[in-house]
Every structure is written in C-alpha cells, then in structure tokens.
Amino acid sequence: METHGARLTPEQARAALADTKHIRASIAPLSATPWPKWFFLTLTVYVAAFPIMYGGALADTDWLLPRPAWMAITLTSTAVFVALFAVAAKAWRDRTGVALRFDVLPKRATVPLSVGLPVLLVGSAFAFRVTGRPVWLIAASLIGAAVSVGFHLAFVRLHRKTP
Template sequence: METNGVRLTPEGARAALADTEHVRASAAAVSATPWPTWFFVTLTLYIAALPIVYGGMTADSDWLLPRPAWMGIMLATTAVYGALFAVAARAWRDKTGVALRFDVLPKRATVPLAVGLPVLLVGAAFAFRATGRPVWLIAASLISAAASVGFHLAFVRLHRKTA
C-alpha cells in the first residue's frame, strides 16, 4: 500500500500504530486528571449534606425545619451544585481541550460507587424515618464524605499512574 508515494513497511505500520496508541493513552491521562480542589470540596460537602436533607424531607413530622424548608434547601443546593459542575467542566475543557470523562475510570471502582452511594443516601433517610434516630443520617453523611475523599484520592492516583 502506498501513501503519498512512500511505501509503508510492516515495521512502519507497527510504529504508526504504537504512536496512535501513545496518543490515545496520553489523551486518556489528560482527561483523567483530578477535579479542581474547589470542586472536590464542593462535591464532598454536597454529598455529605444529602442524607441530612433527605432525612428532613422524609421525616414523619417537621424535624429541625419545616418540610418545605428542606425541599427548598434540596432544590437550592442541587442547583448550586449543578452550576458549579458546569463551571468546573467548562474550565477543565478550556484548560486542557478535553472534556471531563468518567469512562477512563476503572469500572471496579465506579460501579460500586454508582450503586452503593444512592442506596446509602436514600436508605439512611428511610432508616431515620422508621426509627426516628438521626444517627443513621450522621453515619450516612460521614460515610458519603469518606467515599468522596477516597474516590478523589483514587482519581489522583490513577492520573499519576497514567501520566
């Protein structure tokens, strides 16, 4: 096969494929770079607050605040989080030229987190409603914050390993 009048040898083809693989690995490493620190802190605080807000929303009677106040807090924090996520994603894309990606993360870490975290967040609210003991909410909040920190540290380690 000829390309621009130059005959491609098997060795040249292998070298071109290796270069392509190197570019692909570099792009994956760049897109796996950790979140900005400010967004990591925002995400951790948001995840830590969710069990308590869910608990307030699902309580049998008004708990600490009236139920409509809990709904307002949930809507406001979710809106702020969504806006900050968009800012972080745009800043990252402007800085690197690569969109934030989750598909480069190992499935053995993301799948349990994607399944377990919602179960933890919502389950704690139901346990609180059933027992009336806020210890469920506090425990879920602390576990969620620890999961966020652990996931961020794994993200950082992944980036260092691929960079």
Template sequence: METNGVRLTPEQARSALADTEHVRASAAALSATPWPNWFFITLTLYVAALPIVYGGVVADSDWLLPGSAWMGIMLAITAVYLALFAVAGKEWRAKTGVALRFDVLPKRATVPLVVGLPVLLVGAAFAFRVTGRPVWLIAASVIGAAVSVGFHVAFVRLHRKTA
C-alpha cells in the same frame, strides 16, 4: 510506509506506534484527573449534606425545619451543585483541552460508587424515617464524605501513575 520520501525501518515504525500509544494514554490520564480542588470540596460538602437534607424531606413530621423548607434547601443545593459541575467541566476543558470523562476510569471502582453511594445516601434517609434516629443521617454523611475523599485520592494516584 513512507514519510516525505523516506522509508521507515521496522524499529522506527514501532517507535512511532509506541509514541502514539503514549499520547493516547496521556489523554486518557488527563481525562481521568480529579476535579479542581474547589469542586472536590463542593462535591464532598454536597455528599455530606445530602443525607441530612433528604432525611428532613422524607421525615414523617417536621424535623428541625418544615418539610417545605427542606425541599427548598434540597432544590437549592442541587441547583448550585449542578451549576458548579458545569463550571468545573468547562474550566477543565479550557485548562486541558480534554472533556471530563468517566469512561476512562476503572470500572471496578466506579461501578460500586455509582451503585453504593445512592443506596447509602437515600437508604439512610429511609432508615431515619422508619426509626426516627438521626444517627443514620449523620453516619451516611460521614461515610459519604469519606468516600468522596477516598475517590479523589484514588483518582490523583491514577493520574500520577499514568502521567
């Protein structure tokens, strides 16, 4: 392989390949970096509020608020969350030049999150509907917030390890 008329030695070629791999790993680390802190807080609050609001939506009778009010709250917090998600993604892309990507995160961590968190958040609301006990909603809120914080910390560590 020649560059500007100069022949590279095998060691130089290996070094160039190693540098290329380092750039790829750095780009992957950047895209695996946690959300901005303000969005991490927003996400944690949303995950904590969702079981309680969804519990109010699926309750047999009016629980604390009328069912239509719970539905309005659910739509409002989801719309705010999605808007802030878009802002966080745009801010991240402007800051790093890399789009937020989930495919670079370890599957052994993301698959349980993608499967388990919805089961927890929605399942608690149905358990509340069946039993009428709000302890299910409170427990799901606390566990969901803890999972959000735990994943944020794990992603921070992942970023530090690969950066």
C-alpha cells in the same frame, strides 16, 4: 497523514490507527485527573449534607425545619451543585483541552461507587423515616464524605501515574 483525496494503503491505515490508539491511551489518564480543589470541597460538602437534607424532606413530621423548607434546601443545593459541576468541567476542559470523563476510570471502583453511594445517601433517609433516629443520617454523611475524599485521593494517584 495527508492523502489529498487518495485512498490509504493498508499500511497507512494501520499506522493511522496505531497513532489514534496511542493518542487515546495517553489522553485517557489525563481526562480522569482530579477535580479542582474548590470543586472537590464542594462535592464533599454536598455528599455530606445530602442525607440530612433529604432525610428532613422525608421525615414523617417536621424535623428541625418544616418539610417544604427541607425540600427547597435540597432542590436549591442540588441546582447549585449541578451548576458548579458544569463550571468545574468547563474550567478543566479549557485548561487541559480534555473533557472530564468517567469511562476511563477503573470499573472495579466506579461501579460500586455509582451503585453504593446513592443507596447509602437515599437509603439513610428512608431508614431515618422508618426509625426516627438521626444516627442514620449522620453515619451516611460521614461515610459519604469519606468516600468523596477517598475517590479524590484515588484520582490524584491515577493522575500521578500518568506518563
């Protein structure tokens, strides 16, 4: 809508806002589209490995590996994960022209995930430290992987509902 420096009439302003709302509504589901499959696998492996890595770093005594080795593995894998996250986000943005966004996802799903998953992954390491039983780490790994797969499937379903 060209105005050539002139002020918009109220009708033109309402039409422009309606167009903007329509564009935002049509783009929102696209920006919540599933990750590339390679990143979905990377994310799932990272979520599954994190409790074990962090549990080894928090263990009272050396557990399977020395504590500094666990810390190095945890920090290195986190750095690699963050780098791959940036690559996946850029690839998605280049392919679709839309940035990956989490704010368009249903809050009833993302809020419990953003609170529950860190509690699960970190809490299991503390439970392991207190009890010395690796079953906490294994359970958290399996649950974390299942949550990752579940959210990926939810993203796929959300994307398929896109007009």
